[in-house]
Amino acid sequence: MNVRTTTLSNGMTVVTETMQHLESAVLGVWVRSGSRNENPDEHGIAHLLEHMAFKxxxxRTARQIAEEIENVGGExxxxxxxxxxxxxxxxxxxxVPLAIDILADILTSSTFDAGELERxxxxxxxxxxxxxxxxxxVVFDRFAEAxxxxxxxxxxxxGTxxxxxxxxxxxxxxxxxCHYTGDRIVVVAAGAVDHDQFVKMVEDAFGDMIAPTNAALPELTEARYTGGEYRxxxxxxxxxxxxxFEGRAYQARDFYASQVLANILGGxxxxxxxxxxxEKRGLCYSVYAFHWGFSDTGMFGIHAATGQEDLGSLMPVIFDELSKVADHVDVSEINRSRAQTRAALLMSQESPSARASQxxxxxxxxxxxxxxxxxxxxLDAITPDRLTDLAGRLFFETPLTVSAVGPVTPLMDGDTMKAALSGSRRMQTAAE
Known part of the structure; x- marks a missing residue:
């Protein structure tokens, strides 16, 4: 892994991965601040700021920002x-020097013109x-809210x-x-870039971005998974x-096991x-499982899109599959998930965009x-027993979250779903 890291005096971290065979580079500024860092009266301001940075x-005017990068064929x-x-x-x-200059310009010298803001x-x-x-x-937004x-x-x-x-x-x-301070920023480049030269460019461009004590930062409240229902x-x-269901945070022991479990169930x-x-029952045209990780929590979810007439039959089948995976996982399924992950990792090595983001x-x-x-x-440390134990804890020991939009009248309510899921688990256990 040809990755080098340097920390600047203002607290910013600069990381590069040189990919000698490329003629291009992807570079970016990542800030440890998103919608979760907003005060109650700031809902949506992180996203608005991201838009306004280019205005x-x-x-430079907004047009000059767009023209200068596109004049050289960049984006x-x-x-x-x-x-x-x-x-x-x-x-x-x-x-690369032009791109760094533009990114530094929009993050350190934006004017936030009132007219541009209204537009x-x-x-x-x-x-x-x-x-x-x-x-x-809508269904995903309400899912997270519930x-x-x-x-x-x-x-x-x-925002609203x-x-x-x-x-x-x-x-x-x-x-x-308050939020865009040096100690909260990582600048990354992947592709045709020299680390020492890139560090010098970043230092010159972002030198005025000082890392303060951050005393003004609002305290980030630890996430509390509640579960709930929206329809x-x-x-x-x-x-x-x-x-x-409640998933696992990035740092948690079972984070990667949760990713593998989601892949086996619906990846x-x-x-x-x-x-x-x-394929077997034709109850929906789309179904998949996913696991979202955050810094202190996570969410494990299953999404399905289907017609109204199949809703009543769909959920019991999904519940049966959750019960079955809590009872047995085959080594071949884990091996297939490992192979998919390995392929994705190796393929990402060929993409500077993927590597920079990663x-x-x-x-x-x-x-x-x-x-x-x-x-x-x-991934190699994940065993069938570990996955079945995790599935049992995820699906049967955490509150259920339900979100549904459309002709959802036939869909059972959350309490009935929880009871049906528990019943499916009991039936699976009795059949062993």
Missing amino acids: GTRR VNAATSTETTSYHARVLKDD EKNVILQEIGAANDTPDD AYRDQTIGRPIL PTTVKSFTPDQLRGYLK EMRDLMDAQVLIG GMSSRLFQEVR IARQMLLFGRPVSNAELMER
Whole structure:
């Protein structure tokens, strides 16, 4: 692993992976601050700030930012998540200095012009409206809200029309000053880049970003998984349904085991849910399992999209599969999941975008790059007994979360689901 790390005097961490065979590089700035870090009156400000960063600086207009990067054939983008915000660019190797200059400019010299702010608020209001018109967006947003009731970790990243309309340029400046400090930032580059040269460019561009004591930062409340239920009747052709349980945090012992369990249950066409629910019974056109990790919690979920007439038959079949995986996991299933993970890791080595994002996540979560060999060692330690024990604890000892949107009248309520799931477990145990 050709990864090098340097910490600057202002607290920023700079990491590179040189990929000699490439003519391009992906570089970005990852900030340990996302929607979860917002105060109650700041809901949506992290996402709005990400948008406003491209709307003009003291040196460049919004149009000049776009034109300068595209004049050299590059691209620039950004994203806000629950716990991080990222700004990244892809350029040819000779244009890395330009990309660094633009990223530093938008993060240290944005003007937050009032006129631009009002226009961008309108854009985000349209984005919120579009998300509310998209059932598979709504079902996931409400899923998180039900799982983490009345907590910032469960709120939609976009904010609400009321909060978005309320923000001022001074609020944006205050949030930026409070959260975008050197000790909370990782700058990563992968591809055709020289580490020492890149460090010098970052140091020159971001030298004014000082790491303060962070005394003004709001205290991050530990996540508390509650479970809960949300359902919304809509006149649609299909129903979007999510059921979930408390998962594992990134640092937890069972994090990677949870990822493997999700893969075995519903991670591909050979997975149990896909084969039993879709292929054998034809009860839905889409079904999969997933595991989300956060810094101090996680969520294990199953998503299905199906017609109203199949809802009544769908859930008992899913519950049976959850009971079965808590009873038995075959070594061949674990080996298949390991092979899929190994292939994904090796394929990511061929993509500078994938590597930059992967390294940034590892630095923010673990404080160091994690080698593929170390990841595979962790996967190799996973046994069938460990997975069945984990499944039993996940599915039968944590509160259930249910989210459903569409023609969901035939869907049993959360308490009935929990009872049906427990009954399925008892039947499976009795059959042993």
